[in-house]
Amino acid sequence: MSEFKDKRVLITGGSRGIGLGLARFFVDRQARVAICGRKETNLNQAREALGGNVLTVPAHLGKPEDVEQLFKTVQQEFGALEILVNNMGMNIFTPATVEAEVALWDKIMDSNLRATFLVCRQAFPLMKNGGGVIVNVSSTAGLRAAPGMGIYGIAKAGINMLTRVLARELAAYGIRVNAVAPGMVETDFSKPFWGNEDILKELLKGIPLGRIARVEDVVQAVSFLASGQSAYLTGEILSLSGGSEA
Numbered sequence: 001m002s003e004f005k006d007k008r009v010l011i012t013g014g015s016r017g018i019g020l021g022l023a024r025f026f027v028d029r030q031a032r033v034a035i036c037g038r039k040e041t042n043l044n045q046a047r048e049a050l051g052g053n054v055l056t057v058p059a060h061l062g063k064p065e066d067v068e069q070l071f072k073t074v075q076q077e078f079g080a081l082e083i084l085v086n087n088m089g090m091n092i093f094t095p096a097t098v099e100a101e102v103a104l105w106d107k108i109m110d111s112n113l114r115a116t117f118l119v120c121r122q123a124f125p126l127m128k129n130g131g132g133v134i135v136n137v138s139s140t141a142g143l144r145a146a147p148g149m150g151i152y153g154i155a156k157a158g159i160n161m162l163t164r165v166l167a168r169e170l171a172a173y174g175i176r177v178n179a180v181a182p183g184m185v186e187t188d189f190s191k192p193f194w195g196n197e198d199i200l201k202e203l204l205k206g207i208p209l210g211r212i213a214r215v216e217d218v219v220q221a222v223s224f225l226a227s228g229q230s231a232y233l234t235g236e237i238l239s240l241s242g243g244s245e246a
């Protein structure tokens with residue numbers, strides 16, 4: 001029997017890409033899964049793809065009131081949470097940092113770093129009695145400066161530190177907090193990079209394993225961090241970069 005059977009799992013941004021792959025992983029193992037995203041059409045398609053076995057909640061995580069509403073629904077339906085995957089992320093492309101509008105900086109910070117903080121803050125009361133696991137989906141852009149991804153990378157670096165801080169603060173509640181930091185992954189999000197033959201060729205020069213990551217690679221890493229196999233790991237940022245320096 002799967003160790004995830006009947007576990008209550010929330011995956012933010014679970015309607016497409018990596019999040020949908022994660023939702024499929026946990027649904028296949030008979031977990032009780034909730035996903036959120038901004039667009040109902042994406043959520044409906046995901047629900048259909050997952051055979052209806054998922055709670056879908058429309059929520060824009062850049063908006064605190066949506067995060068609050070998301071957790072009202074999760075609490076009503078699940079009562080508590082054992083696994084939270086902060087997968088949602090947006091705005092990978094950023095202009096040169098010193099030329100960025102303040103509004104863009106705020107939007108990227110709010111939708112990535114603040115959103116992760118808000119979700120963790122709301123998840124804590126649902127986890128503190130029974131313990132649990134939080135896995136944040138960060139990026140190698142948060143570990144090293146990447147061209148064209150400056151402010152996004154700064155937000156992801158903030159998520160890495162949030163991971164370490166929460167790992168310390170929540171250990172006493174039996175809550176482990178870790179992150180995965182993938183390099184380029186084959187989803188729509190980064191298609192403008194890997195979908196361009198010249199950029200892809202350049203990228204592959206720096207990846208010893210000779211390919212960019214697949215959704216499945218990230219799913220395997222997240223599932224390890226969510227499982228009992230990583231019971232003594234907390235506060236770690238697992239770089240998933242195919243061997244490129246991180």
Ligand SMILES: NC(=O)c1ccc[n+]([C@@H]2O[C@H](COP(=O)([O-])OP(=O)(O)OC[C@H]3O[C@@H](n4cnc5c(N)ncnc54)[C@H](OP(=O)(O)O)[C@@H]3O)[C@@H](O)[C@H]2O)c1
Nearest residue numbers: 013015016017018037038039060061088089185187189190
């Ligand atoms: N793909 C890569 O190369 C790569 C590499 C490293 C790290 N990552 C990280 O991996 C995570 C997932 O990326 P992905 O490639 O799977 O992205 P994706 O294919 O663009 O999917 C993003 C998911 O998040 C939802 N979403 C986007 N903005 C949201 C918001 N403000 N509030 C709520 N939901 C929102 C989307 O649904 P709606 O559009 O309906 O809202 C969708 O379900 C992100 O944190 C990203 O930074 C990706």
